[in-house]
Amino acid sequence: MKIASWNVNSLNVRLEHVKDWLASERPDILAIQETKLPDDRFPADEFKQIGYEVVFSGQKTYNGVALLARSGFGISNVLTDIPDLNDPQRRILAADVGKLRILNLYVVNGQSVGSEKYAYKMDWLNRIVKFIESDMVGRDHYIILGDFNIAPDDRDVHDPEVWQDKILCSKPERAALEAIKSLGFSDTFRLFEQSEASFSWWDYRAAGFRRNIGLRIDLLLANTQLAELCVKSWIDRTPRTWDRPSDHAPIVSEFTLDIVQAGNLASP
Helix, strand or coil, X not given: CEEEEEECCCHHXXXXXXXXXXXXXXXXXXXXXXXXXXXXXXXXXXXHHCCEEEEEECCCCCCCEEEEEECCCCEEEEECCCCCCCCCCCCEXXXXXXXXXXXXXXXXXXXXXXXXXXXXXXXXXHHHHHHHHHHCCCCCEEEEEEECCCCCCHHHECCHHHXXXXXXXXXXXXXXXXXXXCCCEEEHHHHCCCCCCCCCEECCHHHCCCCCCEECCEEEEEEHHHHCCEEEEEECCHHHHCCCCCCECCEEEEECCCCCCCCCCCCC
Protein backbone atom coordinates (compact mmCIF):
# COMPACT_ATOMS: atom_id res chain seq x y z
CA MET A 1 0.00 0.00 0.00
CA LYS A 2 1.30 3.41 -0.96
CA ILE A 3 0.40 6.40 1.21
CA ALA A 4 1.33 9.98 0.39
CA SER A 5 0.96 13.52 1.70
CA TRP A 6 1.28 16.80 -0.16
CA ASN A 7 0.81 20.42 0.79
CA VAL A 8 -0.40 21.72 -2.57
CA ASN A 9 -0.59 25.41 -1.59
CA SER A 10 -3.93 25.95 -3.35
CA LEU A 11 -5.81 23.10 -4.97
CA ASN A 12 -7.53 25.54 -7.29
CA VAL A 13 -4.14 26.48 -8.76
CA ARG A 14 -2.66 22.97 -8.74
CA LEU A 15 -5.55 20.60 -9.41
CA GLU A 16 -3.98 19.42 -12.66
CA HIS A 17 -0.67 18.86 -10.89
CA VAL A 18 -2.40 16.64 -8.36
CA LYS A 19 -4.29 14.71 -11.02
CA ASP A 20 -1.14 14.20 -13.07
CA TRP A 21 0.77 13.00 -10.02
CA LEU A 22 -2.03 10.60 -9.04
CA ALA A 23 -2.00 9.18 -12.57
CA SER A 24 1.75 8.61 -12.56
CA GLU A 25 2.33 7.48 -8.96
CA ARG A 26 -1.05 5.87 -8.22
CA PRO A 27 -0.99 6.12 -4.43
CA ASP A 28 -3.70 4.25 -2.58
CA ILE A 29 -4.18 7.17 -0.21
CA LEU A 30 -3.25 10.84 -0.55
CA ALA A 31 -3.57 13.44 2.19
CA ILE A 32 -3.63 17.04 1.00
CA GLN A 33 -3.04 20.25 2.93
CA GLU A 34 -3.65 23.91 2.10
CA THR A 35 -6.50 23.29 -0.31
CA LYS A 36 -7.59 26.91 0.25
CA LEU A 37 -11.12 26.16 -0.94
CA PRO A 38 -14.52 26.33 0.76
CA ASP A 39 -16.31 22.99 0.75
CA ASP A 40 -18.83 24.04 -1.89
CA ARG A 41 -15.99 24.59 -4.37
CA PHE A 42 -14.05 21.41 -3.70
CA PRO A 43 -13.57 19.45 -6.97
CA ALA A 44 -14.74 16.09 -5.61
CA ASP A 45 -16.13 14.99 -8.99
CA GLU A 46 -12.74 15.51 -10.63
CA PHE A 47 -11.21 12.96 -8.27
CA LYS A 48 -14.15 10.59 -8.53
CA GLN A 49 -13.69 10.47 -12.30
CA ILE A 50 -10.11 9.23 -11.88
CA GLY A 51 -10.95 6.59 -9.29
CA TYR A 52 -10.68 8.29 -5.92
CA GLU A 53 -13.25 9.01 -3.26
CA VAL A 54 -12.54 12.03 -1.11
CA VAL A 55 -13.47 13.77 2.13
CA PHE A 56 -12.47 17.33 2.88
CA SER A 57 -12.70 20.22 5.28
CA GLY A 58 -11.98 23.62 3.84
CA GLN A 59 -12.32 27.36 4.06
CA LYS A 60 -11.86 30.26 1.69
CA THR A 61 -8.31 31.49 0.95
CA TYR A 62 -6.52 29.72 3.80
CA ASN A 63 -5.81 26.26 5.25
CA GLY A 64 -8.00 23.32 4.23
CA VAL A 65 -7.33 19.57 4.31
CA ALA A 66 -8.53 16.62 2.23
CA LEU A 67 -8.11 12.86 2.12
CA LEU A 68 -8.28 10.78 -1.05
CA ALA A 69 -8.58 6.99 -1.15
CA ARG A 70 -9.02 4.60 -4.02
CA SER A 71 -12.67 4.04 -4.87
CA GLY A 72 -14.01 1.01 -3.07
CA PHE A 73 -11.76 1.26 -0.04
CA GLY A 74 -14.35 3.21 1.90
CA ILE A 75 -13.80 6.28 4.05
CA SER A 76 -15.67 6.38 7.36
CA ASN A 77 -15.66 7.82 10.89
CA VAL A 78 -14.63 11.22 9.58
CA LEU A 79 -13.69 13.86 12.13
CA THR A 80 -12.85 17.49 11.34
CA ASP A 81 -12.84 18.93 14.86
CA ILE A 82 -11.38 17.50 18.03
CA PRO A 83 -12.63 17.81 21.60
CA ASP A 84 -11.45 20.84 23.58
CA LEU A 85 -10.25 22.71 20.50
CA ASN A 86 -12.67 25.35 19.32
CA ASP A 87 -10.88 26.43 16.17
CA PRO A 88 -12.49 27.77 12.97
CA GLN A 89 -9.32 27.10 10.99
CA ARG A 90 -9.62 23.93 8.92
CA ARG A 91 -6.43 22.05 9.76
CA ILE A 92 -7.55 18.61 10.98
CA LEU A 93 -9.08 15.63 9.20
CA ALA A 94 -9.24 12.17 10.74
CA ALA A 95 -10.86 9.18 9.05
CA ASP A 96 -10.84 5.40 8.79
CA VAL A 97 -9.90 3.79 5.50
CA GLY A 98 -10.68 0.14 6.06
CA LYS A 99 -9.16 -0.56 9.46
CA LEU A 100 -6.45 2.04 8.96
CA ARG A 101 -6.87 5.22 11.00
CA ILE A 102 -5.48 8.32 9.30
CA LEU A 103 -4.94 11.73 10.84
CA ASN A 104 -4.19 14.44 8.28
CA LEU A 105 -2.74 17.60 9.85
CA TYR A 106 -1.85 21.03 8.61
CA VAL A 107 -0.01 22.24 11.68
CA VAL A 108 -0.02 25.92 12.55
CA ASN A 109 3.04 27.80 11.25
CA GLY A 110 3.50 29.99 14.31
CA GLN A 111 5.03 33.03 12.55
CA SER A 112 7.87 33.66 15.01
CA VAL A 113 9.02 32.34 18.38
CA GLY A 114 7.35 34.26 21.19
CA SER A 115 4.53 35.68 19.09
CA GLU A 116 0.82 35.21 19.74
CA LYS A 117 0.67 32.83 16.77
CA TYR A 118 3.51 30.82 18.28
CA ALA A 119 1.56 30.48 21.54
CA TYR A 120 -1.46 29.40 19.50
CA LYS A 121 0.68 26.80 17.73
CA MET A 122 2.01 25.33 20.96
CA ASP A 123 -1.46 25.15 22.51
CA TRP A 124 -2.80 23.59 19.30
CA LEU A 125 -0.06 20.95 19.34
CA ASN A 126 -0.64 20.13 23.00
CA ARG A 127 -4.33 19.52 22.31
CA ILE A 128 -3.47 17.38 19.28
CA VAL A 129 -1.21 15.20 21.42
CA LYS A 130 -4.04 14.61 23.88
CA PHE A 131 -6.43 13.79 21.06
CA ILE A 132 -4.07 11.28 19.47
CA GLU A 133 -3.48 9.59 22.80
CA SER A 134 -7.20 8.91 23.16
CA ASP A 135 -8.01 8.32 19.48
CA MET A 136 -5.33 5.65 19.00
CA VAL A 137 -6.69 3.39 21.72
CA GLY A 138 -7.77 0.03 20.29
CA ARG A 139 -6.48 0.78 16.78
CA ASP A 140 -3.91 -1.56 15.24
CA HIS A 141 -2.80 0.65 12.35
CA TYR A 142 -2.63 4.41 12.87
CA ILE A 143 -0.86 6.96 10.72
CA ILE A 144 -0.37 10.70 11.22
CA LEU A 145 0.75 12.68 8.21
CA GLY A 146 0.82 16.13 6.76
CA ASP A 147 2.60 19.46 6.92
CA PHE A 148 3.87 19.62 10.50
CA ASN A 149 5.65 22.96 10.13
CA ILE A 150 8.39 21.48 12.33
CA ALA A 151 11.80 20.26 11.18
CA PRO A 152 12.45 17.24 13.44
CA ASP A 153 16.20 17.79 13.86
CA ASP A 154 19.22 19.45 12.30
CA ARG A 155 19.47 16.87 9.54
CA ASP A 156 16.22 18.31 8.24
CA VAL A 157 17.49 21.89 7.94
CA HIS A 158 19.71 23.32 5.21
CA ASP A 159 21.58 25.54 7.68
CA PRO A 160 21.04 24.55 11.33
CA GLU A 161 22.98 27.55 12.66
CA VAL A 162 20.80 30.03 10.80
CA TRP A 163 17.63 28.26 11.94
CA GLN A 164 18.69 27.56 15.52
CA ASP A 165 15.83 28.38 17.93
CA LYS A 166 13.86 29.97 15.08
CA ILE A 167 10.29 29.13 14.11
CA LEU A 168 9.89 25.57 12.76
CA CYS A 169 13.10 24.56 14.58
CA SER A 170 12.63 25.80 18.15
CA LYS A 171 13.08 23.43 21.08
CA PRO A 172 9.42 23.62 22.22
CA GLU A 173 8.15 22.78 18.73
CA ARG A 174 10.49 19.83 18.43
CA ALA A 175 9.52 18.70 21.92
CA ALA A 176 5.85 18.74 20.88
CA LEU A 177 6.68 16.57 17.89
CA GLU A 178 8.61 14.19 20.14
CA ALA A 179 5.57 14.04 22.43
CA ILE A 180 3.56 12.69 19.49
CA LYS A 181 6.26 10.19 18.58
CA SER A 182 6.57 9.08 22.20
CA LEU A 183 3.02 7.75 21.97
CA GLY A 184 4.47 5.01 19.77
CA PHE A 185 4.99 6.60 16.36
CA SER A 186 7.99 6.49 14.03
CA ASP A 187 9.04 8.93 11.35
CA THR A 188 8.94 6.55 8.37
CA PHE A 189 11.43 8.61 6.38
CA ARG A 190 14.08 7.90 9.01
CA LEU A 191 13.47 4.17 8.98
CA PHE A 192 15.70 4.03 5.90
CA GLU A 193 19.03 5.41 4.79
CA GLN A 194 18.42 8.72 3.04
CA SER A 195 20.49 11.19 1.10
CA GLU A 196 21.87 14.13 3.02
CA ALA A 197 20.03 17.44 2.65
CA SER A 198 16.68 15.79 1.89
CA PHE A 199 13.97 18.41 2.15
CA SER A 200 10.25 18.67 1.41
CA TRP A 201 9.83 22.45 1.36
CA TRP A 202 11.79 25.20 -0.35
CA ASP A 203 11.09 28.92 -0.26
CA TYR A 204 10.02 30.41 -3.58
CA ARG A 205 12.47 33.25 -2.98
CA ALA A 206 16.22 33.33 -3.63
CA ALA A 207 16.12 30.25 -5.89
CA GLY A 208 15.52 28.11 -2.83
CA PHE A 209 14.74 24.93 -4.71
CA ARG A 210 17.54 25.23 -7.25
CA ARG A 211 20.03 25.82 -4.43
CA ASN A 212 18.38 23.18 -2.22
CA ILE A 213 17.85 25.67 0.59
CA GLY A 214 15.02 23.83 2.28
CA LEU A 215 13.52 22.11 5.28
CA ARG A 216 11.91 18.71 5.83
CA ILE A 217 8.67 19.66 7.53
CA ASP A 218 6.25 17.23 5.82
CA LEU A 219 6.14 13.99 7.79
CA LEU A 220 4.50 10.61 7.86
CA LEU A 221 4.38 9.02 11.31
CA ALA A 222 3.31 5.39 11.67
CA ASN A 223 2.49 3.56 14.86
CA THR A 224 4.61 0.57 15.84
CA GLN A 225 2.52 -2.09 14.09
CA LEU A 226 2.40 -0.10 10.87
CA ALA A 227 6.03 1.04 10.97
CA GLU A 228 7.11 -2.61 11.07
CA LEU A 229 5.41 -3.02 7.69
CA CYS A 230 7.02 0.00 6.05
CA VAL A 231 9.33 -1.00 3.19
CA LYS A 232 10.14 2.33 1.57
CA SER A 233 9.85 6.06 2.22
CA TRP A 234 10.90 9.00 0.07
CA ILE A 235 10.32 12.58 -1.05
CA ASP A 236 9.23 13.06 -4.65
CA ARG A 237 10.97 16.25 -5.79
CA THR A 238 9.66 16.03 -9.36
CA PRO A 239 6.47 18.10 -8.92
CA ARG A 240 8.59 20.90 -7.46
CA THR A 241 10.20 21.24 -10.91
CA TRP A 242 6.87 21.79 -12.68
CA ASP A 243 5.48 25.10 -13.85
CA ARG A 244 3.89 27.10 -10.99
CA PRO A 245 4.66 24.41 -8.38
CA SER A 246 3.68 24.18 -4.77
CA ASP A 247 6.55 25.11 -2.46
CA HIS A 248 6.21 21.60 -0.98
CA ALA A 249 6.95 18.22 -2.56
CA PRO A 250 4.91 15.04 -1.97
CA ILE A 251 6.16 12.60 0.63
CA VAL A 252 5.48 8.90 0.13
CA SER A 253 5.73 5.68 2.16
CA GLU A 254 4.96 2.13 1.12
CA PHE A 255 3.76 -0.65 3.41
CA THR A 256 3.11 -4.36 3.15
CA LEU A 257 -0.25 -4.87 4.77
CA ASP A 258 -2.18 -8.09 5.07
CA ILE A 259 -5.44 -7.61 3.19
CA VAL A 260 -7.56 -8.76 6.13
CA GLN A 261 -5.66 -6.68 8.66
CA ALA A 262 -5.89 -3.64 6.44
CA GLY A 263 -9.59 -3.98 5.75
CA ASN A 264 -9.16 -5.00 2.10
CA LEU A 265 -6.65 -2.23 1.46
CA ALA A 266 -4.77 -3.87 -1.37
CA SER A 267 -3.42 -2.12 -4.40
CA PRO A 268 -5.00 -3.40 -7.62
